[in-house]
Amino acid sequence: ALTAGIVGLPNVGKSTLFNAITQAGAESANYPFCTIDPNVGIVEVPDFRLNKLTELVNPKKTVPTAFEFTDIAGIVKGASKGEGLGNQFLSHIRQVDAICHVVRCFNDDNITHVSGGVDPISDIETINLELILADLETVMKRIQRVEKMAKQKDKDAVTEFEVLTKLRDAFEDEKPARSVELTDEQQKTLKTLHLLTSKPVLYVANVGEDELLNVDQNKYVQQVEELADNEKAEVVVISAKVESEIAELDGEEKEMFLEELGIKESGLDQLIKATYQLLGLATYFTAGEQEVRAWTFIKGMKAPQAAGIIHTDFERGFIRAETVSYDDLVESGSMNGAKEKGKVRLEGKDYLVQDGDVIHFRFNV
Ligand code: GDP
Numbered sequence: 001a002l003t004a005g006i007v008g009l010p011n012v013g014k015s016t017l018f019n020a021i022t023q024a025g026a027e028s029a030n031y032p033f034c035t036i037d038p039n040v041g042i043v044e045v046p047d048f049r050l051n052k053l054t055e056l057v058n059p060k061k062t063v064p065t066a067f068e069f070t071d072i073a074g075i076v077k078g079a080s081k082g083e084g085l086g087n088q089f090l091s092h093i094r095q096v097d098a099i100c101h102v103v104r105c106f107n108d109d110n111i112t113h114v115s116g117g118v119d120p121i122s123d124i125e126t127i128n129l130e131l132i133l134a135d136l137e138t139v140m141k142r143i144q145r146v147e148k149m150a151k152q153k154d155k156d157a158v159t160e161f162e163v164l165t166k167l168r169d170a171f172e173d174e175k176p177a178r179s180v181e182l183t184d185e186q187q188k189t190l191k192t193l194h195l196l197t198s199k200p201v202l203y204v205a206n207v208g209e210d211e212l213l214n215v216d217q218n219k220y221v222q223q224v225e226e227l228a229d230n231e232k233a234e235v236v237v238i239s240a241k242v243e244s245e246i247a248e249l250d251g252e253e254k255e256m257f258l259e260e261l262g263i264k265e266s267g268l269d270q271l272i273k274a275t276y277q278l279l280g281l282a283t284y285f286t287a288g289e290q291e292v293r294a295w296t297f298i299k300g301m302k303a304p305q306a307a308g309i310i311h312t313d314f315e316r317g318f319i320r321a322e323t324v325s326y327d328d329l330v331e332s333g334s335m336n337g338a339k340e341k342g343k344v345r346l347e348g349k350d351y352l353v354q355d356g357d358v359i360h361f362r363f364n365v
Contacts, residue, residue, distance in 0.1 A: 002298070003040070003068040004275045005096035006204075009077075009123050011111055012104035013206040013240035018071040020240065020268055023247035031066045039071045045276055046269045047283060049326050049356065050294050056334065057287045065283055065294035067276065070096055077126060080133035090134050094194065098278045099201045100271070101127065105220035106208035106239070120220045121227055124203070129174060131196040136171040138195060139164050163189045171197075179231065200278045202234045203227075204271060209239045213262055236274050238267025282355035285326065286310070287335070303351040307361045317364035321347040326356035 008014045021041035031042055044064040054062045074089030093099065103120040104113065113119075143164050149157035163186045170180045176197035182190055190198055205221045215221055215237050228235045246266050249257055258266060276296075283294050284306060297306045303323075308315030324335070324344045332338035353359070 001068060002097040002279045002281065003070045003095075004098045004100050004279060005070045005072040005093055006100045006102060007072045007093065007127060008102035008204075009104070009126060011113060012102050012123070013106075014071065014073075014102050016240035016244050017102060017204070017206070017238070017268075018069070020243035020247040021069050023244065024268060030063055039073075041069045041071070042066050043069060043268075043272050045272055045283065045294065045296070046265075047294055049283075050285070050292065052330060053285055053287050053292050053326070053358070056330070057289065057292050059287070059289055059292045061291045063291060063293040065296045067279070067281065067296060069100070069275070072096070077130070079130045080137065090130075090196065093131070093196050093199075097199065098275065099199050100204050100275055101201055102204045102206055102240075103220075103224055105205045105218060105224065105237075106211065108208065118220060120205070120224050124224070124227060125174075128176060128197070132171050132174055132176060135177060135195045135197050136168065138193060139167050139171065142193065143168065159185065160189050162186070167193075167195075176231075200233075201231070202236060202274055202278050205235055205237045206240045207237055209242045212237075212239050212242060212267075234274055234278070236267065236271045238271060243268045282353075284353055284355070284357040284359050286360070287358050288360075297353055299355075301353055302349065303347055303353055303359075303361075304349050306353040306359075307363065310361070313365060314361050314363050318349060319362040319364060321351060321353075322360040322362065323347045323351070324358050325354065326358055329358050
């Protein structure tokens with residue numbers, strides 16, 4: 001399963017946020033594919049469409065879909081040079097598929113900032129630089145290997161050498177791999193390098209609990225947004241402290257609390273949705289009388305592969321996917337209504353599953 005790693009300098013609010021994640025946490029019994037590990041938190045993906053489908057179908061049970069966050073602790077500064085803990089930090093990042101970078105945007109004189117004052121841009125640069133230096137090392141090693149073959153005009157080596165030198169130049173300018181423009185062909189080479197700075201990133205601006213309502217006036221948030229804009233990355237503003245309080249409440253209590261705060265959606269819910277997108281994930285639904293359920297698939301999956309997420313038998317014996325889009329189903333009022341209107345399609349093995357599809361798989365056992 002794909003996972004997003006939570007990184008950040010010490011004292012920015014990572015543990016507070018991660019505690020909120022595990023508190024709010026999903027019951028792992030429902031999600032046997034999820035990892036059981038103290039550093040992994042399973043979150044359910046909030047999706048109003050699931051509530052609507054439940055109203056329509058009135059099933060015995062409704063199950064949201066889920067995915068994982070990984071808490072990446074460890075020493076940051078000097079990690080690229082470091083042995084032990086620093087290396088561990090980097091190798092944990094290597095294992096995740098996207099990065100949620102938590103940045104301190106709250107003022108609190110009682111909580112020491114590792115480098116003196118609150119300065120989100122410098123914080124971001126500190127971490128990014130460690131990742132860039134580690135990638136530079138990877139790339140330089142690789143250059144040594146292929147340079148000779150490239151000079152002998154070995155075709156693959158020439159292609160790879162081009163990519164490597166482009167990356168090296170970017171790293172020497174302290175720019176991450178994701179900022180380097182590459183052709184589709186070159187992207188393939190990039191993938192084989194497993195670099196840290198080619199992973200997608202979003203920034204989590206952690207503001208003080210009393211600042212949630214006037215985020216617009218928070219100059220730290222503005223700085224983070226500007227930096228993110230340049231990188232075409234997203235920013236989610238949260239107050240980790242508030243999230244850890246919200247996480248202790250259930251359904252109705254939570255809604256009342258949010259209303260009191262004057263916010264529509266908790267920061268954690270926003271973060272979950274944004275991270276889901278960042279990981280390239282999307283949702284299809286199954287809707288039967290027993291169970292209405294959301295399933296996570298990776299964008300670009302074809303119907304048999306998506307069916308395999310429910311059960312390997314579904315993939316192996318795949319015949320077809322009876323599919324209706326969520327919007328068509330809701331507009332028709334019922335599955336039968338959708339059938340009468342001709343909105344239920346019979347899709348074959350080459351069908352690219354779309355976010356919001358409601359699917360009934362037919363398969364041979
Ligand atoms: P980590 O080192 O990044 O894991 O940071 P922690 O989550 O341990 O937070 C460091 C300190 O900052 C703790 O004392 C938290 O209670 C505090 N903290 C975290 N988020 C907030 C916040 O939104 N507002 C305030 N005032 N303090 C916070």
